[in-house]
Amino acid sequence: MSDWLPRLNQNTCTGCGDCITACPTNALALVEGKAVLVFPDLCTYCAICETICPVDAIELPYIVVRYDQKQESIRGTIKYEEPKV
Amino acid sequence: MLDLIDHLRAHPYFKECAQATLDLLGARAILRHFEPNETIFQEGDLALGMWLIKTGSVKIVKINPGGVEHILHLLGAGNTFNEVASFDGGANPACATALSETSVWLIPAEGINAALTTDPALARRVIKLLAGRIRGLVHHIEDLALYGVVVRLARFLLKQAEDPALSAPGVTRAAIAAYLATTPETISRALRTLEESGVIRFDRHRVLIVREDLLRDLATL
Numbered sequence: 001m002s003d004w005l006p007r008l009n010q011n012t013c014t015g016c017g018d019c020i021t022a023c024p025t026n027a028l029a030l031v032e033g034k035a036v037l038v039f040p041d042l043c044t045y046c047a048i049c050e051t052i053c054p055v056d057a058i059e060l061p062y063i064v065v066r067y068d069q070k071q072e073s074i075r076g077t078i079k080y081e082e083p084k085v
Numbered sequence: 086m087l088d089l090i091d092h093l094r095a096h097p098y099f100k101e102c103a104q105a106t107l108d109l110l111g112a113r114a115i116l117r118h119f120e121p122n123e124t125i126f127q128e129g130d131l132a133l134g135m136w137l138i139k140t141g142s143v144k145i146v147k148i149n150p151g152g153v154e155h156i157l158h159l160l161g162a163g164n165t166f167n168e169v170a171s172f173d174g175g176a177n178p179a180c181a182t183a184l185s186e187t188s189v190w191l192i193p194a195e196g197i198n199a200a201l202t203t204d205p206a207l208a209r210r211v212i213k214l215l216a217g218r219i220r221g222l223v224h225h226i227e228d229l230a231l232y233g234v235v236v237r238l239a240r241f242l243l244k245q246a247e248d249p250a251l252s253a254p255g256v257t258r259a260a261i262a263a264y265l266a267t268t269p270e271t272i273s274r275a276l277r278t279l280e281e282s283g284v285i286r287f288d289r290h291r292v293l294i295v296r297e298d299l300l301r302d303l304a305t306l
Contacts (some may be wrong), residue, residue, distance in 0.1 A: 061255020
């Protein structure tokens with residue numbers, strides 16, 4: 001499981017459930033009236049929850065890095081394709 | 086104390102300072118810890134001195150009466166902030182808030198001023214770096230006043246990639262929006278535009294700059 005997960009602000013969350021309905025992997029659930037990431041290992045970091053939250057209670061942190069083709073092929077996480085531009 | 090001296094030595098202000106100057110600053114510095122979203126200081130309060138980030142990240146923000154914030158700077162480990170107020174003895178010109186668990190040294194203003202008095206070379210470096218800070222603000226105003234969101238975002242991404250400490254331990258769309266004076270939705274659209282053009286790519290929590298040449302073109306740099 002990644003250390004990088006959505007941050008849910010329990011103080012701001014109104015418990016509307018929009019993020020829970022929208023989450024494509026059912027990683028979120030309502031616990032005591034607040035949205036909670038109950039299955040963090042299911043989270044794909046798609047950011048739908050962040051986009052849909054009406055009170056901005058969910059945030060996804062990112063880091064910005066230069067793409068290193070050599071390193072990425074070692075990591076094997078993504079494959080490089082020539083962009084169509 | 087040794088840890089602080091090492092950090093001071095790594096900072097452009099202090100790297101050529103005599104050991105005695107560093108000892109003087111180190112003896113007066115206070116290490117403070119802050120939780121994510123905890124306020125380090127408020128705008129308008131009397132400045133206590135200059136701050137040097139040991140670990141974590143900090144945002145410097147102006148907040149309007151309606152609570153809308155505009156981020157002036159995103160800072161990471163090794164960066165200093167609030168120099169202006171510690172040099173002119175005035176109030177804090179903006180708020181500082183921890184973005185993550187953050188440890189910061191407060192170097193009291195009187196310690197810095199004593200070091201500036203005894204070390205003219207330090208004073209020259211401070212002037213040079215403050216001039217650089219003013220240039221940075223002029224560029225920021227230029228970005229906001231003259232360029233669209235995609236150009237501003239392209240410049241922001243390049244800056245983050247050049248200094249990874251700025252986006253550690255993670256920058257959110259809301260923070261980017263507050264820095265570029267727009268909304269998170271607009272940032273999402275602009276990121277999508279860059280992604281669809283093959284300029285960037287998302288790999289979970291990483292925004293990968295795939296075509297830096299195109300991003301530089303977009304940034305008009």
